[in-house]
Amino acid sequence: MSKIALKKNDLVVVIRGKDKGKQGKVLKLVPETNRVIVERINFVKHFVKADRSRNQQGGVMEKEAPIAVANVMLYCAECGQGVRARSRRHEDGTKDRYCHRCDTLIEKAK
Ligand SMILES: [Zn+2]
Structure with missing residues (x-):
C-alpha cells in the first residue's frame, strides 16, 4: 500500500480518462486501492434497491x-494545470505545500 500524496479537500484535475481536464475537490481517500473520490468526477450509474426501513427509493442513482x-494531479490556479506539490517542513514538524512549478503556496500548515 503506497501513501496517497493528496489530502481531503485538495483541488485536483483529472489528467487521464473520460473526465480528463475536469477539476474537483477530493472528498475521500481510499488508500486500500490507491484511489480517491473526487467531487463530480467519475460518475457512475448504479442501481439502488428500495429500502423502506431507511425510507429510500429504488432506482438508478449517479454517484x-x-x-x-x-x-x-493537484491543481494549481496560478499554473492553470495539474502540478506536483513540494513540501516545506517547519521546525515544529508541520508542513506547507507549494506548487512545484510556480512556488505558489497551495496549503498552509495547520
Ligand atoms: Zn503553480
Missing part, C-alpha cells in the same frame, strides 16, 4: 466512483 490517484 462518484473512486478514481486512481495516478489519474489526477
